[in-house]
Amino acid sequence: KNSGKEVETNRASRINKVRVTFNVDANNNSISEGKELFVAIYKPDGKLGRFDGANAGQIPLRSGNVVDYSDRVRFNYDAKQGNKIVFDWKDYDFPKGEYKIDIYQNGFKIGQSKINLK
Numbered sequence: 001k002n003s004g005k006e007v008e009t010n011r012a013s014r015i016n017k018v019r020v021t022f023n024v025d026a027n028n029n030s031i032s033e034g035k036e037l038f039v040a041i042y043k044p045d046g047k048l049g050r051f052d053g054a055n056a057g058q059i060p061l062r063s064g065n066v067v068d069y070s071d072r073v074r075f076n077y078d079a080k081q082g083n084k085i086v087f088d089w090k091d092y093d094f095p096k097g098e099y100k101i102d103i104y105q106n107g108f109k110i111g112q113s114k115i116n117l118k
Contacts, residue, residue: 040104
């Protein structure tokens, strides 16, 4: 809201920020170190979302294809406890419809989700 209070909604006309949250699971066979995830958010028209302040680009996949991404997220991975990743996209006119979110790491798609704004 304009008052600074955050309220969760699914109405496109009331949104001025999208907060993306997901968990990276613990893995005792992995090493705790700096990691980098690539997030692609597709708008309802199927085009890749480009947001102010985001670090967009392209990454090659292990399949040989190249994928555009909306933002890159760097974090310190904790192999024993996992991590909760949270980031925001602000100041964008969010049209009604279904948004698709894909997450890539190390050349593989490791997660996906959809949100529907009315």
